[in-house]
Structures are given as structure tokens and as C-alpha cells.
Amino acid sequence: xxxxxxxxxxxxxxxxxxxxxxxxxxxxxxxxxxxxxxxxxxxxxxxxxxxxxxxxxxxxxxxxxxxxxxxxxxxxxxxxxxx
Ligand SMILES: [Zn+2]
Numbered sequence: 344x345x346x347x348x349x350x351x352x353x354x355x356x357x358x359x360x361x362x363x364x365x366x367x368x369x370x371x372x373x374x375x376x377x378x379x380x381x382x383x384x385x386x387x388x389x390x391x392x393x394x395x396x397x398x399x400x401x402x403x404x405x406x407x408x409x410x411x412x413x414x415x416x417x418x419x420x421x422x423x424x425x426x
Contacts, residue, residue: 358417364395364402371396375418380406383424391419 359372373393380391391414392403406414415421 360414360417360419362393362402364397364400366395366400366402367398369395369397375414376420378414378419380411380414380419380421381424382406382411382421388424 358375360375360378361370362373362378363370373396377396378391378393381389383389386405386407389406389411390403391406391410392401394401
């Protein structure tokens with residue numbers, strides 16, 4: 344048994360995140376494994392990134408406090424940047 348997380352989880356299925364691509368303007372759902380979160384020293388250097396499943400472009404978007412909480416709670420791999 345794993346310890347319960349603080350946040351409520353949906354009844355069934357893996358956690359997915361809705362995301363949009365600024366390159367081809369398609370929107371899609373991504374699993375936690377498809378996303379990377381980088382937490383910098385300030386909000387300006389905190390962002391999440393993924394590869395668009397439609398056009399293959401690397402997308403990087405700023406991550407606010409709420410998004411960081413959402414992603415980390417959903418099991419997205421987090422990288423802490425220094426400086
Ligand atoms: Zn795209």
C-alpha cells in the first residue's frame with residue numbers, strides 16, 4: 344500500500360493534464376510522464392515543458408504556483424534549477 348497523497352485523486356484512470364501547443368494550436372491531454380516541470384529560484388524561471396504529440400515541437404510554458412501544485416501532485420517529474 345502506498346501512502347495517500349494530500350490531494351484527492353479521481354476515482355479511476357491515470358491523471359491527465361490538458362495542454363495546448365502554440366506552434367500548431369492543437370490541444371490535447373498529456374500524462375504525467377509526458378510532462379517535465381522545472382522549478383527555478385523565482386516564478387520567472389519556473390516552467391513546464393512537453394513535446395507536442397501533434398507537431399513534435401518542444402513547448403515550454405511558465406508555471407504559476409497553482410500549476411506547480413497541480414503537476415507535482417499529479418506525479419510529474421520535477422527538476423529543481425539552481426541559481
Ligand atoms: Zn504542436
